[in-house]
Amino acid sequence: MNQESTTAINLSGHVRNAPKKRTVWKRYLDNKYFFIMLAPVILYFIIFHYIPIYGVIIAFENFKIIKGITGSPWVGLDNFRDMFSGLYFIPVLKNTFIINFYKLLFGFPAPILLAVLLNEIRKPLFKKSVQTITYLPYFLSWIALSGIIIEFLSPSRGPVNVLLNMLGFKPIFFIASVDWFRSILVSTEIWKTVGFNAIIYLAAIAGINPELYEAADVDGISKLKKIWYITLPSISPVIVIMLILTSGQIINDDFDQIYNLLNAKVSSVGEVISTYTYTEGIQKMNYSYAAAVGLFKNVVALVVVLTANFIAKRFSNETIF
Amino acid sequence: MTKKRKIVKPSASVLLCCVIAAGMLAACSSNNNGNSGTSDSSTPAALAGNGDNNQSTNKEDPVTIDWLAYNSFGQMTPGNTIEKMVSEKFNAKFNIWYIDSSNWVDALNVKLAGGEMPDVLLVKPDFNTISKYVDNGVLAPISEDTIRQFAPTYAKLINQYDLWNTVKYDGQIYALPAININGDYPTALIWREDWLKKVGITKIPQTLQEFEEALTKIRNNDPDGNGKKDTYGLSDYALPAILGAFGYPGISDFKNAGKGIVNLDYIQKNGKIQLAAIQPEMKDALTLLSKWYKEGLIDPEFITSENTGGYWADSNAFYNNRIALTGKGMYYHWRNQMNANAPDDLGGGQYQNLLKAQPNAEIAFGTPPVGPDGKSGTIKWGVNAPPVGITTKGAKDPRKVETILQMAEASITDYDYYNTTFRGVEGEDWKEENGNYINLNPKITSADATKKGISVFHMIESPDFNKKFDAFNYQFADSVKTEGYAPFPAPTVDSFTKYAGDLTKLTDDAYLKIILGEASPDSFDDFVKKFEANGGAQIEKDVNEAYNKMVGK
């Protein structure tokens, strides 16, 4: 059946009255190797992501274990109403956005900068060492790190305040200060992840054609100019796609970090969605509530990513869609 | 360049919908299958019995129980001595469930949601979960008559401790209360006795006045002798004891409250259940604390807690010569008298840690300060231990219920049975010497102990047997026992679940502002108004209604 239509098309040069369906099939057939490659991946997503996706409706139910997901009573948006009507929900949401915004603002360029700087190192031992050392903190747990951070910033013993003291300033209780807490969250998060996140950019830089640099050398261009005119533009596709994908992180907070550093004095600026809903959700078997919170976060992330994608289309070809 | 088409063709979106629909259909069928209550494949036990109802006509067939009424720190090896003894005694076969203790709630709930259910389980983290389990159709009611028929001594014990109210929901009993006798002992208050002596205090402070005097001297007179004014009186762990001089402490754990963990206790006052946080006497307590903070008696870094890592009962501020008074731990954490009969007994863990840091330190168990109205006390955890519930699956077979009740009764009445199921085999795991119990494997991990069947079948801890067995410890505990406040075990109400988190934050915020001097003590009245308007009044109304219904008023 398909062979006949293929022959018909070849003889006549183009398809005139052939139904739309056959064109589609032909296109798929033309690209059969690609679809053979794609098939296992699609199968994976169907089995492990789309089949269980019905669980999303837990957010709209009053989930009862004994009745299961399909048998529990439907409550529509009640769980979301519960979430939004919490006394502290709006401030907590605000904190989440603000903290994540600063983490993105400073934390996005940092790994790029690190990768670019590392690229300038000629001595392989130094380069490898710095690379390995900076990627270490990613693996340390916040439980272990928070103790060190609190100690470091202690108003009575911490080196920072000892230094301030020597310079004649009064000690500052950083970790309990509403003015400083967010900065501490942002800077420690960046420090912890910059080395690991730089890896993708190192990979991108590795793919740059060295002839570009050789040509620049002939023209006697300085290092700074080389970075600005060669390195950065060459990896800009990766930068754009990373920016789009990580923009969705605006709503996803780092529970471990904040929970371990949080204290009573700074909860007005530091409490975020995940710490706020921590005891409410799974701990109290309130799966519906936890699901509603999760769904809300995901929808926000989706909207942000699609917006970022839309904006990025003006500047680049390398977007998601 | 042509603009890319963003519209997904209708045929394609239909395809996507079909995929999702297919997924849902598959899920529907799988969910129905899952709820058939078959025995879970998760047990390592090679026992022949399936978890299904074993309605045998022959009375001598053993009853099979899917067992989760224990803390599964490890996976029990089937066929061990203890299991054999229990099986024989009750003519039962056990399918031991294993739930990962590091995340018990999640691990168990996902199994329940997946359609698997044991016959009997431990209701963790505490009795407040009972209403959730009942709501979700997991727990079955147990008739009071049945309990008194098969476990009369146990029932009398619970009467004595007045715990039936904690396991009732809508007038029916849904779990068997368990007792943690340590919860009857108030948390300890520990002084650096060598410091007290150094600054000239010879008597352990008892009244608020004496406390203030001692703490002031600690602050000003350099008790650690290093020439610097770097010592403070107390930090966050001992604060509730100071609040306790005026009434029930409105906040019982400042560190946890600061992280948003619910810290809202009930008290019974004038026949009504009320919330401790808004009681008027707390205003006076906070006024005093704000005075103390201003005078430097309270460590300014109490906000980040005196414990900066490690085990929760450790106090780094205390170990590092920063404060003189600590609390929150139990008598056994700080025990400073050794058991002559136990080999290598070095005292409580935290006491050992202190000595390692400050080899010449001495401690004294203090008493909570007595306030102007004669009140005093530290926090008591309360004797409620996680209760044991019988599931809807287990309740279908009356023989199972009977056996479970008989096992509870045995733990309360049979000393040898209890010691074996709770501590292990005599001669192998422990032995008795001169009326003292000696642990033969002090270094055994909880996981390995569970493997041997220790603490798997005892189900309910017997306070009397514990005291008899561990005589030295409890004698010591009794010798340092002080006044204490235990939270009133009121029934769980929905409004509490809804508002408690926010109200804890509100309380913590208000209290801290007063202590730190950022708000005047008069702001307490505004705080109470706000508290009641944002769910506090609702909670008090609901909980009293539920309680009255429960006790039949």
Next chain:
Amino acid sequence: MPTYKTHKSDMIFTIFVYAVLTLLAVVTLLPFLQIVTLSMSPAEIVNSYGFHFIPTSFDFSGYRQVFKNDLIWTAYGNTILRTVLAVTLTLILTFLGAYPLSKKFLPHRTFWTGFVVLTMFFSGGMIPSYILIKELGLMNSIWSLILPGAVSTFLLLIVRNFIHEIPEALEESAKMDGANDIYILWRIILPLSLPVLATVALYTGVYHWNAWFDSMLYIQDEKKQVLQLVLRHIVLDGDLAASRTETGQTNVNTESMKLATLIVSILPILCVYPFLQKYFVKGTLIGSIKG
């Protein structure tokens, strides 16, 4: 003259780069040293204030506590096996999936991309996944840990874009020489994608090395448990031991034990990265595939 100017700014810049990176390395190394030191120090040092970058006295009881657990070695083996299998599977699937999606002419490309991207935002959660694994008969099997996370949409998109950057001229000239799509994939695209694939391998490897929640839900047999879960149990056990009331209990130093478990779990991961770093050396590959 221009050469002299360039040299000067270059030299300043180079000094700046070395200075900044050295500072960063030192600031990063110090907390790590503290953790390592405390993991092998006695209680009085661990509980004391201040910084301890070098151990002054040694106490390996934390490590002893970890290694006396029989399950540690099987756990190591399980985790290594899981990681190797998962990384292999992920590399293959991600690469196979990214290549077609990088072709602009792929029919319904937007739909297929959307199909994949949507899963990044919507998921059924723990309970349906648990039911699915049960239904597939994967309970207690290592595949329950490997299959659910086999493809990460995030990494898929990164690889897709990376491949898209490869000049079409290379493919076209190969096509003219008679190569089919699979040959092109294997002989041309793959060698050029090594840096990004090394990244995928590293990110995937780290994820699987650290994972423990899925193992807790799906694996019942303790001999099949992964490292992180066994370490969590060890830490939990330490807390339990510290809260025992009976006399004669040995005092377990929970803090140094927790840090010991941390070090034990990250050491292997640390050793892997230097081996992968050779893939991040720039440019050697594109040059070799010319013409």
